[in-house]
Amino acid sequence: MKALQGVDGHVAWVEAPTPVCDVGQVRIRVAAAGLNRADLLQRAGLYPAPPGASQVLGLECSGVISEVGPGSSWQVGDRVCALLAGGGMAEEVVVDARHVLPVPEGLSLTEAAALPEVYSTAWLNLFQLAALKPGEKVLLHAGASGVGSAAIQLCKAFGNPCWVSVGSTDRLAYCQALGAQGGVVRTDGLEGLSELGPFDVILDAVGANYAELNLKVLARDGRWVLIGLMGGRETRLDLAQVLAKRIQLVGSTLRNRDDQFKADLFSDLSAHVWPLFTEGRLSPQLARAFPIQDAEAAFAELASNQVSGKLVLVIDESLA
Template sequence: MHAITIPVPGGPEALVWAEVPDPVPGAGEVLVEVVASAVNRADLLQRQGFYDPPPGASPYPGLECSGRIAALGPGVSGWAVGDEVCALLAGGGYAEKVCVPVGQLLPVPDGMDVVTAAALPEVTATVWSNVFMVAHLRPGETFLVHGGGSGIGTMAVQLAKAVGARVAVTAGGRDKLERCRELGADILIDYREQDFVEELHKVTGGVGADVVLDIVGAKYLQRNIDALAVNGRLAIIGLQGGRKSEIDLGKLLAKRAAVTATSLRGRPLAEKAAIVAAVREHVWPLIAGGRVRAVVDRTVPMRDAAAAHRVLEESVHVGKVLLTT
């Protein structure tokens, strides 16, 4: 088969489409013939040499894919060769074939084509696990998501709105904010021109956000705590603004607030399977019912993955950038 390899870490040009050995499914795995994958920020870090795959994972980038089952490993039941699926991966999505632990498989949602389904696994698993399983967002609460125009952001807006939350977003520029409004965002904050803490407190009467989903990290840490309501929950899932920061613990104590930080890629298989099962139970019906949709900015041939990486680095996209085989 062919896959995107990284012989030497570096810029987008480091991604090389090359012939590599076919993977063979082990016990509890299925072999998926990949139709599409999607680009995530973690892929850019891996390309640069800053984010190695977990032990035992495929060396190729790609944290999600969609396609058709080509073979079943020993002990697999409930699936058949030819089934259209999408999958959460620890790596290997930028390839013509990939082996997937059976607990990380999802059926392509009813009414959706198999290419578009590649936009779903990583964002739905990340948002559902952090916003609902960890931070326990409830109907009527105020939810703030940074990077509202990203793949994570566009899914978070829709899921929070679907459960009855009031949704605030930050994004750069009116065009991205307008797209967020179309998806259901109630409060639009242009981080280039507005202070999100001030704007959020202004529109909430000084109360703040019950849940904040953050991709920025250190740069926003204290400001996110300032933005929280009493009993608020901050979920950190990215470090685009750095790894280290100081916080005022007195403010955290006074608000009886919680700060959590999670990653998905390196979790044990059982934890990933539990998250995927929850996504299938709670999110898939919302997609089938038309209340939540995949937001795809563009598709790019997989062999031209470098071009897709440049799109993410320039942050000119809204939603997901897909790679097609």
């Protein structure tokens, strides 16, 4: 089969071994694959796949099931999307059947490829790890990103007012159209967040550059969930503020979680999140789809930090 792999800081559509479908797994003929910042890091050699995972790029995909291993209730021909530790940007992928969900009614396979990673990340970190309660206030850094777009919609759906930090006025308007109450543009300064807070939960993909600010604007018993390091990895923290406010700082990754954890997460998504797509309360926020032949251009666009929403690579146009 053909697959997309990182080669010397670039991507190449090359021949790769066809995976074997084993007990409890399904094989998916891939229609499209979502593009995530983790793919940028892996392409650059900075974020290798976990042990035992495919070295092929791609943490999510959509497609049609072409083979079902023993012990799975899926059927050949089912339209699905899947969360992966790697391997999504390929003609075929084999995945644990518990890490697969049906394509929501009314969505194309291209749109569905934009769902698994960002909605899993937003749900896990806001509603499971941070235990967000109705009415609590949320701050989303990088609010116009794929995860931010999903998080805004989930906050709106579950009764949590949210604010964002973003890189431009256009992106702030985009977030407000999705349901954010407001926010700040980082080039104008972040001081305005102090007037909008305090916040009960901060979802932070930036890291070091915003650490001091986070401590300042968090409420007592606030939860700060760190999911990325776009702004650096080293900082100084005033631990007196952590103690005085009883702040919880949680570091969170999803890719290297074990299979059972992801299966439980997908069960939760199936029960609480997926029905909201059919109701029209959640949407993929697909910014642009690129043919796989233009993968390098797609990676460059994501790296520009100008994307609002999600980018997707179309692998098989006949399905997408």
